[in-house]
Amino acid sequence: DQQVKQNSPSLSVQEGRISILNCDYTNSMFDYFLWYKKYPAEGPTFLISISSIKDKNEDGRFTVFLNKSAKHLSLHIVPSQPGDSAVYFCAASKLAGNQFYFGTGTSLTVIP
C-alpha cells in the first residue's frame, strides 16, 4: 500500500529553467513532509521540509508547495543546474508518529 506516490519516474529539464517535481499522498493524517535528493551510491540528502500549517517553504533555489485539500506537494527548483541531476524522493509522516513514508522517486536530469 503506497501511501506516498511520485507518478513521474523521470523528468528532463534544460539548465536555467524550472524543475517541478510532484508528489501525492493518500493519508490525511500526514502533516510533515520532506524532500530528499539522492546521487547514485550515496544516501539521500535532506533538501527541504514543510509542515501542514504552511503551504509554502523556500530555501534558496528550492521551494516546496503543499496543497492539503488535494493531498499534493511539489518541489520547484529555479534555476535548475546540472548538479541538480539526481533522484528526488518525497517523504511524509504524522507528527505523532515515528516513521517516514517514502515515494518511489523521480529521476531529474538537467541538460546543460
Next chain:
Amino acid sequence: KAGVTQTPRYLIKTRGQQVTLSCSPISGHRSVSWYQQTPGQGLQFLFEYFSETQRNKGNFPGRFSGRQFSNSRSEMNVSTLELGDSALYLCASSSHNPGAGETQYFGPGTRLLVL
C-alpha cells in the same frame, strides 16, 4: 558533527547465508531507522529503534531483524538470504522522533549483493 556511518559499504553473499550490517547514528541522535531500497520500489521501511527498543516495524519477513545498543549504534541482520534481498540498505538517524517535526539524516548505505 560526524554524519551517519554504515559498515560495510559493499557486501557479497550467497543464498542461504546470513548478514549483519552496522550503523552509527549522528552523535546525540537516539532514533535509528532502517530502509531497503530496490529499483522502482523507493525506500521501504524496515524498522525503527529508540533507546534500544523497536518502536515500529515495516512489512518484512521475520528473517529481517535488528537491534540497538546503549550507545545508539544499531545493527540489522538478515538470515537465510534470498536473491531478492539484493538491495541498498540505508540507515537514518534522528534526535527522538522521525517525523514529529524532526528530520532524518541518512548514511551512505550498504550495497548487498546476494548470488
